[in-house]
Amino acid sequence: MTTPRDPQERRTIPLAEISLPHRCPRPVRMTVLDRSAYFHGLGEEALDRIDRRMRTSTWAEEEAIYRAGESAETLYVVAEGRVRIGEESAAGTRTVTDILGPGEMFGAMSSLGEPVHTRSATALVNSCTLRIGQDAFREVLVENPEVGLRVVDDLAARLSRAEAGSGGQGAGSVEQRVARSLLRLGEKFGRRSREGLLLEVPLSRADLAGLARSTPESVSRVMSRWKKDGVVDSGRRWTALKDVEQLEGIAEPEG
Amino acid sequence: MTTPRDPQERRTIPLAEISLPHRCPRPVRMTVLDRSAYFHGLGEEALDRIDRRMRTSTWAEEEAIYRAGESAETLYVVAEGRVRIGEESAAGTRTVTDILGPGEMFGAMSSLGEPVHTRSATALVNSCTLRIGQDAFREVLVENPEVGLRVVDDLAARLSRAEAGSGGQGAGSVEQRVARSLLRLGEKFGRRSREGLLLEVPLSRADLAGLARSTPESVSRVMSRWKKDGVVDSGRRWTALKDVEQLEGIAEPEG
DNA sequence: CGCGCACTTGATAAAAATCAACTTCTGTGG
DNA sequence: CCACAGAAGTTGATTTTTATCAAGTGCGCG
Numbered sequence: 001m002t003t004p005r006d007p008q009e010r011r012t013i014p015l016a017e018i019s020l021p022h023r024c025p026r027p028v029r030m031t032v033l034d035r036s037a038y039f040h041g042l043g044e045e046a047l048d049r050i051d052r053r054m055r056t057s058t059w060a061e062e063e064a065i066y067r068a069g070e071s072a073e074t075l076y077v078v079a080e081g082r083v084r085i086g087e088e089s090a091a092g093t094r095t096v097t098d099i100l101g102p103g104e105m106f107g108a109m110s111s112l113g114e115p116v117h118t119r120s121a122t123a124l125v126n127s128c129t130l131r132i133g134q135d136a137f138r139e140v141l142v143e144n145p146e147v148g149l150r151v152v153d154d155l156a157a158r159l160s161r162a163e164a165g166s167g168g169q170g171a172g173s174v175e176q177r178v179a180r181s182l183l184r185l186g187e188k189f190g191r192r193s194r195e196g197l198l199l200e201v202p203l204s205r206a207d208l209a210g211l212a213r214s215t216p217e218s219v220s221r222v223m224s225r226w227k228k229d230g231v232v233d234s235g236r237r238w239t240a241l242k243d244v245e246q247l248e249g250i251a252e253p254e255g
Numbered sequence: 256m257t258t259p260r261d262p263q264e265r266r267t268i269p270l271a272e273i274s275l276p277h278r279c280p281r282p283v284r285m286t287v288l289d290r291s292a293y294f295h296g297l298g299e300e301a302l303d304r305i306d307r308r309m310r311t312s313t314w315a316e317e318e319a320i321y322r323a324g325e326s327a328e329t330l331y332v333v334a335e336g337r338v339r340i341g342e343e344s345a346a347g348t349r350t351v352t353d354i355l356g357p358g359e360m361f362g363a364m365s366s367l368g369e370p371v372h373t374r375s376a377t378a379l380v381n382s383c384t385l386r387i388g389q390d391a392f393r394e395v396l397v398e399n400p401e402v403g404l405r406v407v408d409d410l411a412a413r414l415s416r417a418e419a420g421s422g423g424q425g426a427g428s429v430e431q432r433v434a435r436s437l438l439r440l441g442e443k444f445g446r447r448s449r450e451g452l453l454l455e456v457p458l459s460r461a462d463l464a465g466l467a468r469s470t471p472e473s474v475s476r477v478m479s480r481w482k483k484d485g486v487v488d489s490g491r492r493w494t495a496l497k498d499v500e501q502l503e504g505i506a507e508p509e510g
Numbered sequence: 511c512g513c514g515c516a517c518t519t520g521a522t523a524a525a526a527a528t529c530a531a532c533t534t535c536t537g538t539g540g
Numbered sequence: 541c542c543a544c545a546g547a548a549g550t551t552g553a554t555t556t557t558t559a560t561c562a563a564g565t566g567c568g569c570g
Contacts (some may be wrong), residue, residue, distance in 0.1 A: 149396075152410065155411060218558060492548080
């Protein structure tokens, strides 16, 4: 029934986890900051002043970083690992807004603050984050005016994507939404390998369904069809994109 | 079939349009700026310096302010009228991101810029806008640092709403999405009247369908049911919310 | 090597889009 | 001022899509 398979093919979840207990050493933190959208290229001295304002935290797999409804006073940067942003409705159905990797920011993005988080943040794997309070963040904005402009640009770009295109989804068939979700993850976490673009994130059907605003069953059907056609390959919590171009064709309304 | 009606009842589109040709006089512009999220309460002198950097434009009903794909170099503020932000797909189906009124901002929100607009902006009625280029806007940010913080907060709040809640919709039944869209418009454009909360915006079924990510027919069915139950009343391009509480009950997943 | 969880698959039901015909409102021109 | 034409809205029948419910199956960790 499934596609014929090379018996030698690797079948494990392709994500190196960090082990706990763990502390992000300073060089790692600096690299992460320099990789982030807000603090890139500021120079060692400025980065050092920022780094000293931040605190590190480590999180175990599936541990909650914060939950929707809690007061939002802290801005986070992913240092290592993967963080899932989303909401769990009472009935266990979850919607996933995004999955973040090193250098990406989340939490209280504003300088003064939304009063509460509107979504939850959960570590998908053992992860490490940096955090900074809003007061300290405002100090950073004052010391580095260019950061303010970047924050504005970043937020404007995110807003634009959330309202329209692939991130904020909403439009199109389930097939299109799943394709867009996978392509987005591919850009972020894809690693070229013999099997295609391997997504370095332990992505369950439920998570993918949450991203695509669908159900695990519907996603499974779509994936099965694509496996048969050689567009993707996947197993238990891993996914590889074998034919990105075809996926792009599926994702676009007209293409 | 429809609800019994007082023959005397008003049946016209409840929106006073400005007449063209028209120029926003300076007092109107100042009031609008002071009402906007970014420039509120800056004081007369600062507002004056900002006002002098802005240019006014007037737009006829259904005139395009800009279209998706054009380069994005200008930030707009609605001075008078109503502006629809959305996309038209090739097949004429349109999705509507939002409908804006006086004081609300749109266009190139970033200081440096998205290269192109991702959506179109159209005047729903005869309207007047203020505009400012990105260079001039950056000057304003430098002169008024507090504006930068407000921009960040505004964008963060919008992003949060777009990703989750009512603005960015996506979740729930058509009925829920329509209810949320109407409630949102009610907050913005509602005016208490004998008929309930009258939406001061010429809202067609197609526009409402665009907001709720549905179709005119499905929206019409929902509205018919609600009319029968006395929840809303509506006619050709006008809508009144007669029972806001019940609408809120419909909008929420769990009441 | 076996146990359980994630995934798959099938059958059914519900929701909403689509297609199509018809009604009603509005403003425009005779 | 009335009639008429076109736009806007309503309603019905049908199809498509997708969620839901319910068993299986097999992958991969211990």
